[in-house]
Amino acid sequence: MQGAVEDVDVPSASDVLRRCRELVRPALVDAVGRLHPWTGEMAAYALGWSDTAGTPEPGGSEGKGVRQALALLGAEAVGADAACAVPGAVAVELVHTFSLLHDDVMDADALRRRRPAVWKAYGTGPAVLAGDALLARAVTGLAETPGDHAAAVRRLCDALNDLVAGQAEDLRFEHRPWDGPGAVGPEEYRSMAEGKTGALLGCALALGAVLGGAPEPTVAALDRAGRHLGLAFQAVDDILGIWGDPATTGKPVHADLHRGKKTHPVLAALAGGSRAARELGTLLASARPTDAAAERVASLVEEAGGRAATRGEARRHLDAARDALRATPLTRTAARELDVLFAGLADRVM
Amino acid sequence: MQGAVEDVDVPSASDVLRRCRELVRPALVDAVGRLHPWTGEMAAYALGWSDTAGTPEPGGSEGKGVRQALALLGAEAVGADAACAVPGAVAVELVHTFSLLHDDVMDADALRRRRPAVWKAYGTGPAVLAGDALLARAVTGLAETPGDHAAAVRRLCDALNDLVAGQAEDLRFEHRPWDGPGAVGPEEYRSMAEGKTGALLGCALALGAVLGGAPEPTVAALDRAGRHLGLAFQAVDDILGIWGDPATTGKPVHADLHRGKKTHPVLAALAGGSRAARELGTLLASARPTDAAAERVASLVEEAGGRAATRGEARRHLDAARDALRATPLTRTAARELDVLFAGLADRVM
Numbered sequence: 001m002q003g004a005v006e007d008v009d010v011p012s013a014s015d016v017l018r019r020c021r022e023l024v025r026p027a028l029v030d031a032v033g034r035l036h037p038w039t040g041e042m043a044a045y046a047l048g049w050s051d052t053a054g055t056p057e058p059g060g061s062e063g064k065g066v067r068q069a070l071a072l073l074g075a076e077a078v079g080a081d082a083a084c085a086v087p088g089a090v091a092v093e094l095v096h097t098f099s100l101l102h103d104d105v106m107d108a109d110a111l112r113r114r115r116p117a118v119w120k121a122y123g124t125g126p127a128v129l130a131g132d133a134l135l136a137r138a139v140t141g142l143a144e145t146p147g148d149h150a151a152a153v154r155r156l157c158d159a160l161n162d163l164v165a166g167q168a169e170d171l172r173f174e175h176r177p178w179d180g181p182g183a184v185g186p187e188e189y190r191s192m193a194e195g196k197t198g199a200l201l202g203c204a205l206a207l208g209a210v211l212g213g214a215p216e217p218t219v220a221a222l223d224r225a226g227r228h229l230g231l232a233f234q235a236v237d238d239i240l241g242i243w244g245d246p247a248t249t250g251k252p253v254h255a256d257l258h259r260g261k262k263t264h265p266v267l268a269a270l271a272g273g274s275r276a277a278r279e280l281g282t283l284l285a286s287a288r289p290t291d292a293a294a295e296r297v298a299s300l301v302e303e304a305g306g307r308a309a310t311r312g313e314a315r316r317h318l319d320a321a322r323d324a325l326r327a328t329p330l331t332r333t334a335a336r337e338l339d340v341l342f343a344g345l346a347d348r349v350m
Numbered sequence: 351m352q353g354a355v356e357d358v359d360v361p362s363a364s365d366v367l368r369r370c371r372e373l374v375r376p377a378l379v380d381a382v383g384r385l386h387p388w389t390g391e392m393a394a395y396a397l398g399w400s401d402t403a404g405t406p407e408p409g410g411s412e413g414k415g416v417r418q419a420l421a422l423l424g425a426e427a428v429g430a431d432a433a434c435a436v437p438g439a440v441a442v443e444l445v446h447t448f449s450l451l452h453d454d455v456m457d458a459d460a461l462r463r464r465r466p467a468v469w470k471a472y473g474t475g476p477a478v479l480a481g482d483a484l485l486a487r488a489v490t491g492l493a494e495t496p497g498d499h500a501a502a503v504r505r506l507c508d509a510l511n512d513l514v515a516g517q518a519e520d521l522r523f524e525h526r527p528w529d530g531p532g533a534v535g536p537e538e539y540r541s542m543a544e545g546k547t548g549a550l551l552g553c554a555l556a557l558g559a560v561l562g563g564a565p566e567p568t569v570a571a572l573d574r575a576g577r578h579l580g581l582a583f584q585a586v587d588d589i590l591g592i593w594g595d596p597a598t599t600g601k602p603v604h605a606d607l608h609r610g611k612k613t614h615p616v617l618a619a620l621a622g623g624s625r626a627a628r629e630l631g632t633l634l635a636s637a638r639p640t641d642a643a644a645e646r647v648a649s650l651v652e653e654a655g656g657r658a659a660t661r662g663e664a665r666r667h668l669d670a671a672r673d674a675l676r677a678t679p680l681t682r683t684a685a686r687e688l689d690v691l692f693a694g695l696a697d698r699v700m
Contacts, residue, residue, distance in 0.1 A: 034511075036518040102482060106475035125456035125521065128478050132452060132485070133514045139489055140507035143500065150493065150500055157490035161384075164483045168386040171475065 013344025016337045020069035021062075023082055024089045028068075031090050031141055035133050042122055042130035046097050048113060052121045061113040067092040067204040069341060074208020074222050076334035077325075081212075087145040088207030091156055092200055094138035099163055099200070101131035106171060107259070111251050135160075145211075152210045155223075159203035166195020173262035178270060178284045184262045186271075190231065193264075197237070198230025221328040225338075228321035232346045235314035238263040239307060242298050254294040260284075264313055266297075269306030276304035318346040363694025366687045370419035371412075373432055374439045378418075381440050381491055385483050392472055392480035396447050398463060402471045411463040417442040417554040419691060424558020424572050426684035427675075431562075437495040438557030441506055442550055444488035449513055449550070451481035456521060457609065461601055485510075495561075502560045505573075509553035516545020523612035528620060528634045534612045536621075540581065543614075547587070548580025571678040575688075578671035582696045585664035588613040589657060592648050604644040610634075614663055616647075619656030626654035668696040 011019070032043045044050045048061035068089035075085035103109070104117035105127055111117060119127035139160075143153050169192035173184050206223035214222075240249050241256035242265055256263050266284070270277055280300040283293065301307060321342055325335060361369070382393045394400045398411035418439035425435035453459070454467040455477055461467060469477035489510075493503050519542035523534050556573035564572075590599050591606035592615055606613050616634070620627055630650040633643060651657060671692055675685060 036515040038518050102478050105478055128452050128455055136510040136514050143503045143507050153493045157493050160486040164486050165386040168388050
């Protein structure tokens with residue numbers, strides 16, 4: 001009976017995300033308000049709170065706030081009040097926004113959430129500066145949190161280093177060949193994706209647990225769960241980067257193919273060795289694909305099993321993330337909400 | 351007799367800087383070695399250790415290392431061993447390098463220490479990434495230092511926020527008129543310069559004192575001394591930006607004039623109200639100066655008293671910095687070395 005009642009009570013992933021955004025919002029607004037007004041305006045635009053004229057656009061292009069939610073749930077999962085994790089939630093959300101601003105500069109991505117990226121709207125220099133301001137504010141907010149939070153600051157720093165190293169790998173991969181001895185291996189891809197996407201998701205959960213006073217093994221398990229979630233997330237993103245509907249992804253069709261990004265579906269397709277894989281290899285080796293060629297590349301990747309392999313990769317990491325949660329003593333409600341959230345994030349392509 | 355012996359023993363500013371660089375070098379090399387190899391290569395280039403091919407260039411284009419020296423002297427000045435301040439010295443040097451990389455992107459400065467800036471040598475995206483990596487590593491190194499260094503991390507974060515806000519002001523000033531109600535006032539200029547240049551110099555001294563276990567009033571006095579030094583330093587830089595020899599500054603002649611930078615000499619000249627000031631105002635209001643016009647602008651700034659006023663500003667802040675040191679109980683040797691260092695930095699144009 002109790003179980004049945006709880007099932008009814010489990011909120012949807014978007015309910016969980018909304019509740020967490022509302023809890024974090026005042027502190028996030030306060031953090032952005034402490035920035036120089038100009039970088040604050042760019043930050044508000046990047047967070048989807050306002051347009052380039054600074055006019056509020058409530059809910060317009062706001063992110064889901066996955067990282068802030070993970071921080072709060074990390075605290076609740078170890079029996080603490082979500083409020084204690086708010087400084088961690090703000091920190092990971094600001095670091096995420098920083099990384100979007102700078103990554104869009106590095107990747108020359110002109111669109112973000114269906115709007116011009118900050119560098120397109122304000123210029124490259126200002127976007128770099130706004131990213132710097134967000135990063136500085138993220139670390140400061142956590143360092144200023146009353147209580148002894150040296151462990152929290154160290155965790156955030158570690159994630160930052162991993163994030164930047166992952167982005168470095170991703171950029172370097174663009175200069176590597178698709179095939180042959182210099183090709184990007186599965187382990188290299190995984191390490192890049194774990195740094196670029198997994199580190200901050202793991203950090204979000206871990207920070208919540210640290211701020212909630214959890215013992216180190218619990219913190220480590222939550223970090224591991226978040227890292228696997230990140231790998232699932234990156235696999236999903238790779239699928240959307242090739243086959244995603246631009247209306248949903250907010251990015252141009254085949255964006256990753258045009259840039260020669262070493263994504264999981266293409267690498268997995270090439271590794272298959274089928275006729276389609278060989279044709280794919282020849283096509284990719286010739287030049288960066290035109291629109292028509294990108295269409296053909298996408299078909300060949302699918303035919304050679306790349307899409308299915310990446311879906312499998314996402315599922316494996318989602319399972320591993322859930323296993324890491326189940327193997328850890330967590331409060332029941334938060335554990336269920338995390339499970340719902342994890343599934344919702346990976347379900348975008350399954 | 352003792353005084354005379356001590357006078358003989360006081361090393362020159364470049365002796366002090368060299369000794370400090372040698373003490374910090376192994377830890378700085380270690381910190382750069384922890385970066386992703388690609389960002390590490392860019393960092394080594396930015397630090398003047400190697401060329402773009404990664405080939406070592408010993409001593410070629412290395413910076414003076416003022417900030418690392420201030421950190422070590424800050425510790426020695428409060429009676430601690432310089433070694434305890436090495437993590438602080440590494441942190442401020444990495445933050446300084448981060449800010450050079452990103453500022454050169456924002457200011458489109460193609461030359462740094464007579465070599466192509468990192469964004470010119472490696473590309474804008476990679477330069478942004480290398481800066482991010484240096485910033486992350488700077489905070490991490492300090493956060494990982496054994497012992498309770500929460501206060502040190504907070505100080506570094508505060509300086510970072512000031513630094514970024516100062517850079518934001520500096521960029522915004524370029525869009526402000528030279529004259530009239532929207533013109534940049536002396537207090538606004540000072541606040542920008544204190545953020546952009548003073549905050550990190552103050553932080554360097556303060557970090558040394560914090561890591562050396564000094565009480566808060568001593569730390570605050572050293573921070574204040576460093577901030578005044580920064581204001582003197584910025585005034586000197588402004589003079590060099592107009593009248594400096596490109597062979598010494600490593601930057602193009604009249605660089606600041608061509609970009610419409612709101613520097614102290616020009617603002618002070620305009621505020622004078624003389625005939626030269628009025629002609630200067632008209633010339634500046636018409637357009638960004640050509641080479642010939644920049645020459646004329648420089649002459650008018652000098653004629654209107656801008657150069658002398660800025661030299662006075664540098665001297666006042668240098669005196670204030672020295673006063674702040676003298677009003678604080680510091681060990682005699684370190685206080686003398688600081689005095690020599692302060693004078694040496696400001697003497698470049700006096």
